[in-house]
Amino acid sequence: MPPAISPTRRRARRKDARPGEIVEAALGLFAERGFAATKLEDVAAAAGISKGTIYLYFPTKEHLFRAVVRLAVLPNLEAAMALAADPERSAADTLRLLAERFLELLDSDLTAIPKLIVAEAGNFPALAQFYADEVARKGMALIRGVLARGIARGEFRPVDLDGALPLFSAPFLLLALWKHSLGRHTDIEFNPRAVVATHLDVLLRGLAAEAPP
Amino acid sequence: MPPAISPTRRRARRKDARPGEIVEAALGLFAERGFAATKLEDVAAAAGISKGTIYLYFPTKEHLFRAVVRLAVLPNLEAAMALAADPERSAADTLRLLAERFLELLDSDLTAIPKLIVAEAGNFPALAQFYADEVARKGMALIRGVLARGIARGEFRPVDLDGALPLFSAPFLLLALWKHSLGRHTDIEFNPRAVVATHLDVLLRGLAAEAPP
Amino acid sequence: MPPAISPTRRRARRKDARPGEIVEAALGLFAERGFAATKLEDVAAAAGISKGTIYLYFPTKEHLFRAVVRLAVLPNLEAAMALAADPERSAADTLRLLAERFLELLDSDLTAIPKLIVAEAGNFPALAQFYADEVARKGMALIRGVLARGIARGEFRPVDLDGALPLFSAPFLLLALWKHSLGRHTDIEFNPRAVVATHLDVLLRGLAAEAPP
Amino acid sequence: MPPAISPTRRRARRKDARPGEIVEAALGLFAERGFAATKLEDVAAAAGISKGTIYLYFPTKEHLFRAVVRLAVLPNLEAAMALAADPERSAADTLRLLAERFLELLDSDLTAIPKLIVAEAGNFPALAQFYADEVARKGMALIRGVLARGIARGEFRPVDLDGALPLFSAPFLLLALWKHSLGRHTDIEFNPRAVVATHLDVLLRGLAAEAPP
DNA sequence: TATGAATGAGGATTCATTCAT
DNA sequence: TATGAATGAATCCTCATTCAT
Numbered sequence A, B, C, D: 001m002p003p004a005i006s007p008t009r010r011r012a013r014r015k016d017a018r019p020g021e022i023v024e025a026a027l028g029l030f031a032e033r034g035f036a037a038t039k040l041e042d043v044a045a046a047a048g049i050s051k052g053t054i055y056l057y058f059p060t061k062e063h064l065f066r067a068v069v070r071l072a073v074l075p076n077l078e079a080a081m082a083l084a085a086d087p088e089r090s091a092a093d094t095l096r097l098l099a100e101r102f103l104e105l106l107d108s109d110l111t112a113i114p115k116l117i118v119a120e121a122g123n124f125p126a127l128a129q130f131y132a133d134e135v136a137r138k139g140m141a142l143i144r145g146v147l148a149r150g151i152a153r154g155e156f157r158p159v160d161l162d163g164a165l166p167l168f169s170a171p172f173l174l175l176a177l178w179k180h181s182l183g184r185h186t187d188i189e190f191n192p193r194a195v196v197a198t199h200l201d202v203l204l205r206g207l208a209a210e211a212p213p
Numbered sequence E: 001t002a003t004g005a006a007t008g009a010g011g012a013t014t015c016a017t018t019c020a021t
Numbered sequence F: 001t002a003t004g005a006a007t008g009a010a011t012c013c014t015c016a017t018t019c020a021t
Helices: A007-033 A040-047 A051-057 A061-085 A091-105 A109-120 A125-152 A161-180 A192-207 B007-033 B040-047 B051-057 B061-085 B091-105 B109-120 B125-152 B161-180 B192-207 C007-033 C040-047 C051-057 C061-085 C091-105 C109-120 C125-152 C161-180 C192-207 D007-033 D040-047 D051-057 D061-085 D091-105 D109-120 D125-152 D161-180 D192-207
Strands: none
Touching: A007 A040, A007 A051, A007 A061, A007 A109, A040 A051, A040 A061, A061 A091, A061 A109, A061 A125, A091 A109, A091 A125, A091 A161, A091 A192, A109 A125, A109 A161, A109 B109, A125 A161, A161 A192, A161 B161, A161 B192, A192 B161, A192 B192, B007 B040, B007 B051, B007 B061, B007 B109, B040 B051, B040 B061, B061 B091, B061 B109, B061 B125, B091 B125, B091 B161, B091 B192, B109 B125, B109 B161, B125 B161, B161 B192, C007 C040, C007 C051, C007 C061, C007 C109, C040 C051, C040 C061, C061 C091, C061 C109, C061 C125, C091 C125, C091 C161, C091 C192, C109 C125, C109 C161, C109 D109, C125 C161, C161 C192, C161 D161, C161 D192, C192 D161, C192 D192, D007 D040, D007 D051, D007 D061, D007 D109, D040 D051, D040 D061, D061 D091, D061 D109, D061 D125, D091 D125, D091 D161, D091 D192, D109 D125, D109 D161, D125 D161, D161 D192
């Protein structure tokens, strides 16, 4: 026999779940249509609630947008940082793991976030700043750490860190953007797994320390 | 002494120049604010004409958008294709020249086009298809040709062409997007020249055929 | 030792008090913000109950408004009528007592009622009628009676009763409206006691029967 | 033959007239329904234009409200001040002229302004301040000047100026408010001319200097 | 009785587009 | 051709009211 749940408890559970449900519905629609072109009424419908209910949890459409970005980004950023922090792992293996993680994410709507940020940065400077400072900066520090470790350990030759910083991420960005923009409107297809495999192969070779004579 | 031009002639010249002036003004504003957030009234003001006049040359805002994309993209694509077609040039040098060309473009507003496409693909499927087919497809064919030539000439080792295709362009895309979105809202800066130099260095090493024993 | 009150009894007492508590809270907020700008949620909070509970006692916001008006007005109107009915008292003294009573009321929120009526008459015709018929008409009859008595007793010279009717009340109305509208937004201040004293002085002289030669 | 008017001129005349037409239509509806209950769509309809056109001349509903107040009040205040400034006129005659002027105004919608101010002061503090400072303060200074002149000239006995200040205006306020609120919803009627006549009669007697022995 | 989550009608505002001049 | 005043569809947000608990 399951433990009895008081009516109050059951209601509370509903209330606790709502913001997440709304954010999830919003992510899907924002990913598909962009921020401006998404009507809150449609978000509500997608979440199975009514327009007004959204406003019980988010004071404006922009706040909902921020919540979407936060919720979609922060857990993954933290996971990536934890993964990159392991001092035992070689730099190459760390990059491979990060790449693997990205491929998993690519099936969800989460990778629509960069598209949304790119599209709306101009209209939401505060959000752009938040993303730049909280996500981009941290992500870049993460990569910089891995590259520096690789160089220190003799895996990689000493390259210009500032110049090398974007190189690892750039193809992932391209794949994510493609999927959520042009990819929906053309039959040109990328095979993400192949692209990522080639990327790692080429990048790691390109960075590899010279073979000792 | 230049030949006298009758007022009628002058008017005609003006008329011919108008669409270009409007498109240029629109590009600047679209680059800054995005498509939806740009008012046609502001485009008109930037072009030094009145709102109604735009409609003498472009039936809708979307048509103007298409003209912007076409005008901003096609000349450069053609230049790049011409550049890549030279059978004398090594693959590596071709990539270097393309990179150099990109760096020159980065100072203009032209590199805002990818941001616009990414942002608006969902709202303008026809435009997305046009861009995918006319620009992306041709650009990819161009790169594929260069890589294939490099492999054929023994410059590059035989890599998976489909997987390698986006690798060359990805950092350029990242730099262009950064400049027109987050870059405007943070003090994090990239040095495009350094990034591109490192990119070429790493990529060309990563692709290089094994040194003979 | 007070007699024990069963929980049920206490609840009942509470229930009886509720409507009054709600009306009181509503009067305070209506006085401050007006009817339309007052949210029932705020009334509920001020009364220490929840939004839904108001609907157990008042079917609509308008009904609550009516209750506020009735409760705030009727007791005072009755007191004034009782006061004016005393056939012993001179007309001048009656007016002085009414003025004194008004000055006492001016410290409470009750004098916000005229402002509310003026503001909302257009939106609540039924309320306007109720107020006109039940309050204004009776108040005017009261004043008319006092004036008529004063004339009959030889205190006042015979003036046009219809023309004189509003003269006594007008400064009180002005003071009440000022306090609840402009008075909140400027440093111009009236001294109600001085205004009322001067009003009585001037009015009673102005009405006074000619001194016998 | 009337002088030819260029199309541009004719259009310009239309444009110049628009704000006034809109303000007039708005005054009528605000007077009838109050600010909040008046839809801009109805104002537009009353002015014979469409919703959007209002926004060509007034950035928000509140700005329109301010324009209504300014336009309705300032000309009359200035006329009153000019009238009161004549040093030849006796204080009593000045008050009579002011009263006469008010009676003329009472037929228009202009006297709805006090009702609007009273009703909306809480929601538009800035407007309330404007009205208090620009209208009420100046109006009071005007009356104070007339009373002081009357006392100085020996027409009036020396009364407490602060206490006497609101006495002249109060019945006019009452008449204006009555007309635009309760007056619309009851058959109780005031005869403004009779009220004003009695008011002047009583007030001037009440203020009159003691007859010399 | 009491709660407070959910509803949805209603209105201010924006801006692409039209059209009389 | 060129203008810019006018239009009205579209959408965010508020809050009185309902109702499951």
